[in-house]
Amino acid sequence: MQDLEDGFNSPNREAWLRTDLNLWTSAVGSWLPHGTWENLKTDDPMPAGGVLAIDSDADGVGFVGVRVAKRPDNKLQAFSEFRVESLDEMWTEAHLRMQDKQLQLALTPGLHGLCPPELQRRATIWGQQEMTKYTAIVRGLIMEHKILHHNQMSLNEHVNRAVSGRAAGGMLTISSAKSPGSIEQCRCMIAAAGMCAKPSANVRVPMIGTSTPSK
Secondary structure, three states: OHHHHHHHOOOOHHHHHHHHHOOOHHHHOEOOOOOOHHHHEOOOOOOOOEEEEEEEOOOOOOEEEEEEEEOOOOOEEEEEEEEEOOHHHHHHHHHHHOOOOOEEEEEOHHHHOOOOHHHHOOEEEOOHHHHHHHHHHHHHHHHOOOEEEOOOHHHHHHHHHOEEEEOHHHOEEEEOOOOOOOOHHHHHHHHHHHHHOOOOOOOOOOOOOOOOOOO
16 A cells, blocks of 8 residues: 555555556546446448548548437447548548438548539538537547447447547547547538537428419
């Protein structure tokens, strides 16, 4: 016990966490409690539609796409659609997925500026402002077991290694600089889930009425 107390009070708290408690800094600073994401696995088929968020990877030499769609039970379901090495491959994958007419495309500002004309009508922009807006909301949905996923290794790794940070105004976000590795799939998941979680607008069907002239 004395060794544990000495380690706890040592200047290098991170070394104590690793050596004595087998906890890594990335887990301690994670935006989700340990094991939360793993408990949300599902084998249900991925619903159609939703939002496909695309981002470049940390090295800028690859691209990832993560789709989130709403389930019949009003929960959300996330799926890592692709990771490719070139811009041409990314647009090919985007065109393929956008054959689903219910799907919305979400692109970072740089990619949106390069978006092919045939995809622009269903494309929207997401960036740091959206991450700041949606991170706390999506974290809450995960904690309430309202987001499920297909247990894909790459998406799991990105979500679990993401470290929380604070944006201007103290709002919760995730920090690529603090995270011990790539987290772009987690960023895409948060952006897509935040957009997909918005309540659908009530669509009113127009009605045609007739009137009889008074005599």
